[in-house]
Amino acid sequence: MNTVPTKLQRSRAFLTVFLKEVKENLRDRRTLISAFLTGPLLGPVLFVMLINITLNRELDKAEKPLPVPVIGAEYAPNLVDALKAGGVVPGAAVADPEQAVRKQEADVVLRIASNYGKAWRKGEPVQVELFYDSSQRDANTSVERVTQLVEGYARQQGALRLVARGLSPSTAWPLQVARRDQATPQSRAVLMFAMLPYFFVITIFMGGMYLAIDLTAGERERQSLEPLFANPVPRWKILCGKLAAICTFSTASLLITLLAFAVVGQFIPAEKLGMELDLGVHFAAHVLLLMLPLVLLLSALQSMVAAFAKSYREAQTYLSLLMLVPIIPSAVLSFMPIKAQAWMYAVPLLGQNLGIMQLLRGDGVSAEQVGLCLAGSLVAALIAVLATIQLYRSERLAISV
C-alpha cells in the first residue's frame, strides 16, 4: 500500500513548489499587470516625460524672446536697446512690481529711476532695480539672463568711459575670473537622473509584491498553508521554492524595465543640452549584476513582512510602507551629495545607488566596487532569508485565522 519514495525523488520538492507558484501566478492578471506592465514600464515612461518637459523648458527659456515689464524705459533708451539686442522684449510698465512678481505675472521686472538720464550725463553711478522671486525656480533662467544683460551693458559703458579718459579698461578690473567648468556632459545629466536607481528598486519591488503577498499572507487567508505543511517536505524547502518564484518575477520585471529604458533613452533629447546618456547594453548588464543580490534581499524582506500580516489587505499595506524605505538612499544622495567612501558600496541599496550613478556619469565601476556591492548585499540577503526561514518555522504561521 505504501510507496516509499526514493531520496532522489524527494529533492524535487523545491522545483515542484517553484513551478507551481510560477504557473499559478502566470494565471493571475493582477500579478501579470503589476510585474510585467505597470511596474517596469511606469518608470521609463514617467521618466521620459519628466525629462522632456524639464529639458524643453530650459531650452525654451534660453532661446525664446523674454518679455520683461520695464518701468521708466523712457529714461534709458540705450539700456533698453541693449536689452532688446539680447532678446528681451520690454513690456508696458506695471504699477506694482513686487505684486507682479509675487503673483507670478512676470518672472522679473526692471525699474529704472527717473534721475537716470541726469546722473548718467554727470557720470555718476545710477541704480537699476530688478524685482524677482528666487524661490520661483522656474524664473531663475529669466532672472539670470536679464542680470547678465544689464551687467554686460554696465561693463561695456564703463570701459567706454575709461577709454574716453585715456585709461585702459583693464585698470578698473585688476582681477579676471575665468570659469573652467569640469562637468562632463554625463555628469550634468546625473543631476537629473538621481532618482533613476530608485525606479529600478521599485520595479523589483512591484514585480515580486503580489507573489510575496500571495505566497504567505494570501496562502494563509485562503487556508491552504495548513494542508501544504502536512506534506512530508521541510518548510524551508517550500519557502525556498517560493522565494525563487518571487525572484524570477522580479528579475523579469527588472529586465523589462532595463529594456524599456534602453529604448526610451533614444527619445531623451539629452544632446540638446550637451549631455551624453548611455542606457544601452553595457549599462543594463551592469545594473542587472549590481541588482541581483537586491532581488533576493527584497524577496526575502517582502515575504517576511507579508508573513506578519493576517490578511491580504494588511500585507498590502505593510508592503507599501516597506516600498518607501528604498527611497532613502536616492533622496539623500540627490539632496546632499556625499563623497563616496569604499564602505558605502557594501551597504545594500546605497551601494547600488552609487554604482548606478557612476555608470550614468560615464565613470564606470571598478571591480572592487562591484565586489563590495555584491558581497554586502548578498550577506544582507542571506541574513534576511535565514530570518524568514526562522519565521516560517513558527507554529502560528500555518494556523489560518
Added chain:
Amino acid sequence: MIEVRDLHKAFGTVKAVDGVSFIARDGEITGLLGPNGAGKTTTLRMLYTLMTPDRGQVLVDGIDAAVDPLGVRRQLGVLPDARGLYKRLTARENIDYFARLHGLPEGLLKSRRDALIEALEMTDIADRRTEGFSQGQRVKTAIARALVHDPRNVILDEPTNGLDVMATRALRQFMAKLKAEGRCVLFSSHIMQEVAALCDRIVVIAHGRVVADESPDALRAQTGENNLEDAFVKIIGSDEGLAA
C-alpha cells in the same frame, strides 16, 4: 496505526489539550467526538506535526512524531480543518501538486490520481479551476489531494462540515471503503449520528480530556442509555456544542 499518549498543549493560560490518549487501529474507523472547542482540531494538528505538543507522544506506525516528523507525515493522509485549494489551478493540478510534494513518480502519480478522481466521482470537475467550486466539490478535491500518495493512515478533520445530504452520504461510503482497504481512519466530528453510524470506536473529548473511549455498543451499555445522544450528553455533562 496511530497512538497518542498523554498529549498536552496550552495556548497561554488556556489548556486546549490536557492529557489526551487513545489508539486508532488499522482497518477501523475511529471517531473523535466532542463539542466545539473541546480540543479535537488541536489534537489532530499535533498528530500531523503542524504543532508540537508541550508534553506527550505521538506514534504513527511506530514512528515518533517528535523524532521524525517528516516520516510521520509520509505515513499520513490529512484533510485539515482548513481545506484551502489553489483557486487558479484545476482540481487535477491541485492533486498533482501534493503528489509531487510526496515524491510520487510521474507514472504512479497519474494512475493514483485518476483512480481517486473516479472513486470520488469528480471526473466532470477535474479539469476546472477550483475557483467557484461548491463546498462538496472542494472537499472532494481536498480528499483526493490528501490521499494521492496512498497513505496507510487517514486523518479527516470534520470531513462532512458544510456538505449536503448527498455529499455526506457519498463521503461516508468512501470512508467505509478506506476502512475495507485496511487503513486506519481517524476523523473528528461534533455530529453524533455520523459518529454512531460509522465508527468502530468512539473517543469522546471534552475540555481537552478524553472522557470515554469505547465501541458504540459499550458506550450505550456503560451509560445505561439506549439512545446514543443521551449517552453522549451524560458523558460530557452538558449538551452544549453538540449537534444531533
